[in-house]
Amino acid sequence: MKRSLLVLSALLLASVSLAATVAEVKKKGVLVLGTDPTFAPFEFAGPGGQVQGFDIDIARALAQDLGVRLEVRPVGFGALMPQAVTSGRVDMAMSGITITPERAKVVSFSGPYYRSAQVFIVRGGNPGKFAWPADVKGKVIGVQANTTGQYAANDTLKPKGATIKVYDDFAAGLADVRAGRIAALIGDAPTVADLQKRLPGQFQQAGKELVAEDYGMAFQKGSDLAAAANRTLARLKASGEYQKLLNKWIVQK
Template sequence: MKRVLMLSALMVSGVSLATTVAQVKQKGVLVLGTDPTFAPFEFKGTDGSIQGFDIDIARAVAKDLGVKLEIRAVGFGALMPQSVTSGRVDMAMSGITITAERAKVVAFSAPYYRSAQVFIVRGGNPGKFAWPSDVKGRTVGVQANTTGQFVANDLLKPKGVTLKAYDDFAAGLADVRAGRIAALVGDAPTVDDLSKRLPGQFQKAGADLAAEDYGMVFAKGSDLAAAANKTLARMKADGSYQALLNKWIVQK
């Protein structure tokens, strides 16, 4: 998503366990790790099941491999990269931004979604927040250990912005709603989802902070990345990818 890779745990072991297509087919299950707190990409529905855009793409990958999909909820701090490099999961999807730093230790699929880091403000933008103008002296929230925080450190701090980090994205939204911070940095689809679920409470303000691409994540050396790319190409060709965009993301 969006989220910054922490390399320390991997460097301790220096080992990446690459699950292969043959191994997945032999066990009959493709294990997906995801942090289900990022609607509409992955979240828990009213029945407790994990669903969303990423989940449906992973199901398509599993179906093309002829196996079942097993979903494991993993907190993001443990998901990237430890759960992948240790072999705890076969693949990870959680709005994970493709970066050169991450690509040093994991394998990415081709990009499957183009996103952006944006500013979330209260509905109506009563604080008149704007980017890149009129930000000096403002306090802006960021989710800790995310690419949003990384970009904000580079671009906002030099402009005189005070950054407030949150472990819980919902806590940042609460501070936006209460007027305790001017804005919160988040992914563009998150704003769209908030607009659907909480009409009038939140909106995007100012220009985009940065663009980024999401990718499916695998252990280095795994041929599952190539299999995922094949599925992604097939879905874009037969219209099923667009159908998922319409289902989960396109604003209605």
């Protein structure tokens, strides 16, 4: 516990002293976005390897409002939150990052820009008859490291007898679902819809939502970039552009 408090204090001090500002971003002419490009339709590698998606378009709108160009820097999620942000490696992070009180101690969040939920992804047809909140005792449930899905699984499923398998790479978890090596993989609801669109019949959602959550843009603690992001979000929503981006990227049910 003492060590955790010391680490948290160090992160807080670092985020205050290194916080990137609007003025600094404008001076250098570039807004550096850190993202884990394995989370379609929010961020993923498109044709030619260029990272695209819902989050990328919102970050690009923020860069345009600031009068700078957007640089997308791929970072694994485990290193992205919060280390890449607090260290100043990136100016901001977007990667389906859930706003939580713990994370808000070390980074500054924009207001919520998307409402999502953690759900269970299973093989198409659900041959294992997996369900939630039915008993998960003895089931192996996959989660991606350092995600709210992992935290929820440890808090909710592990006490009920589930075995939690942690993956650094979400795609590796999907491969184990497809092969029947795990009963289910926890992921974000829009991811299931995207998988059903891109890979018909291979995956589906099973059972009820595990937990609902809000996504936010993350910045160094105390940075005025968070307020700038909120202004961009307000503009996008007022102009109707936000809804256009939803229609473009998020599969509607």
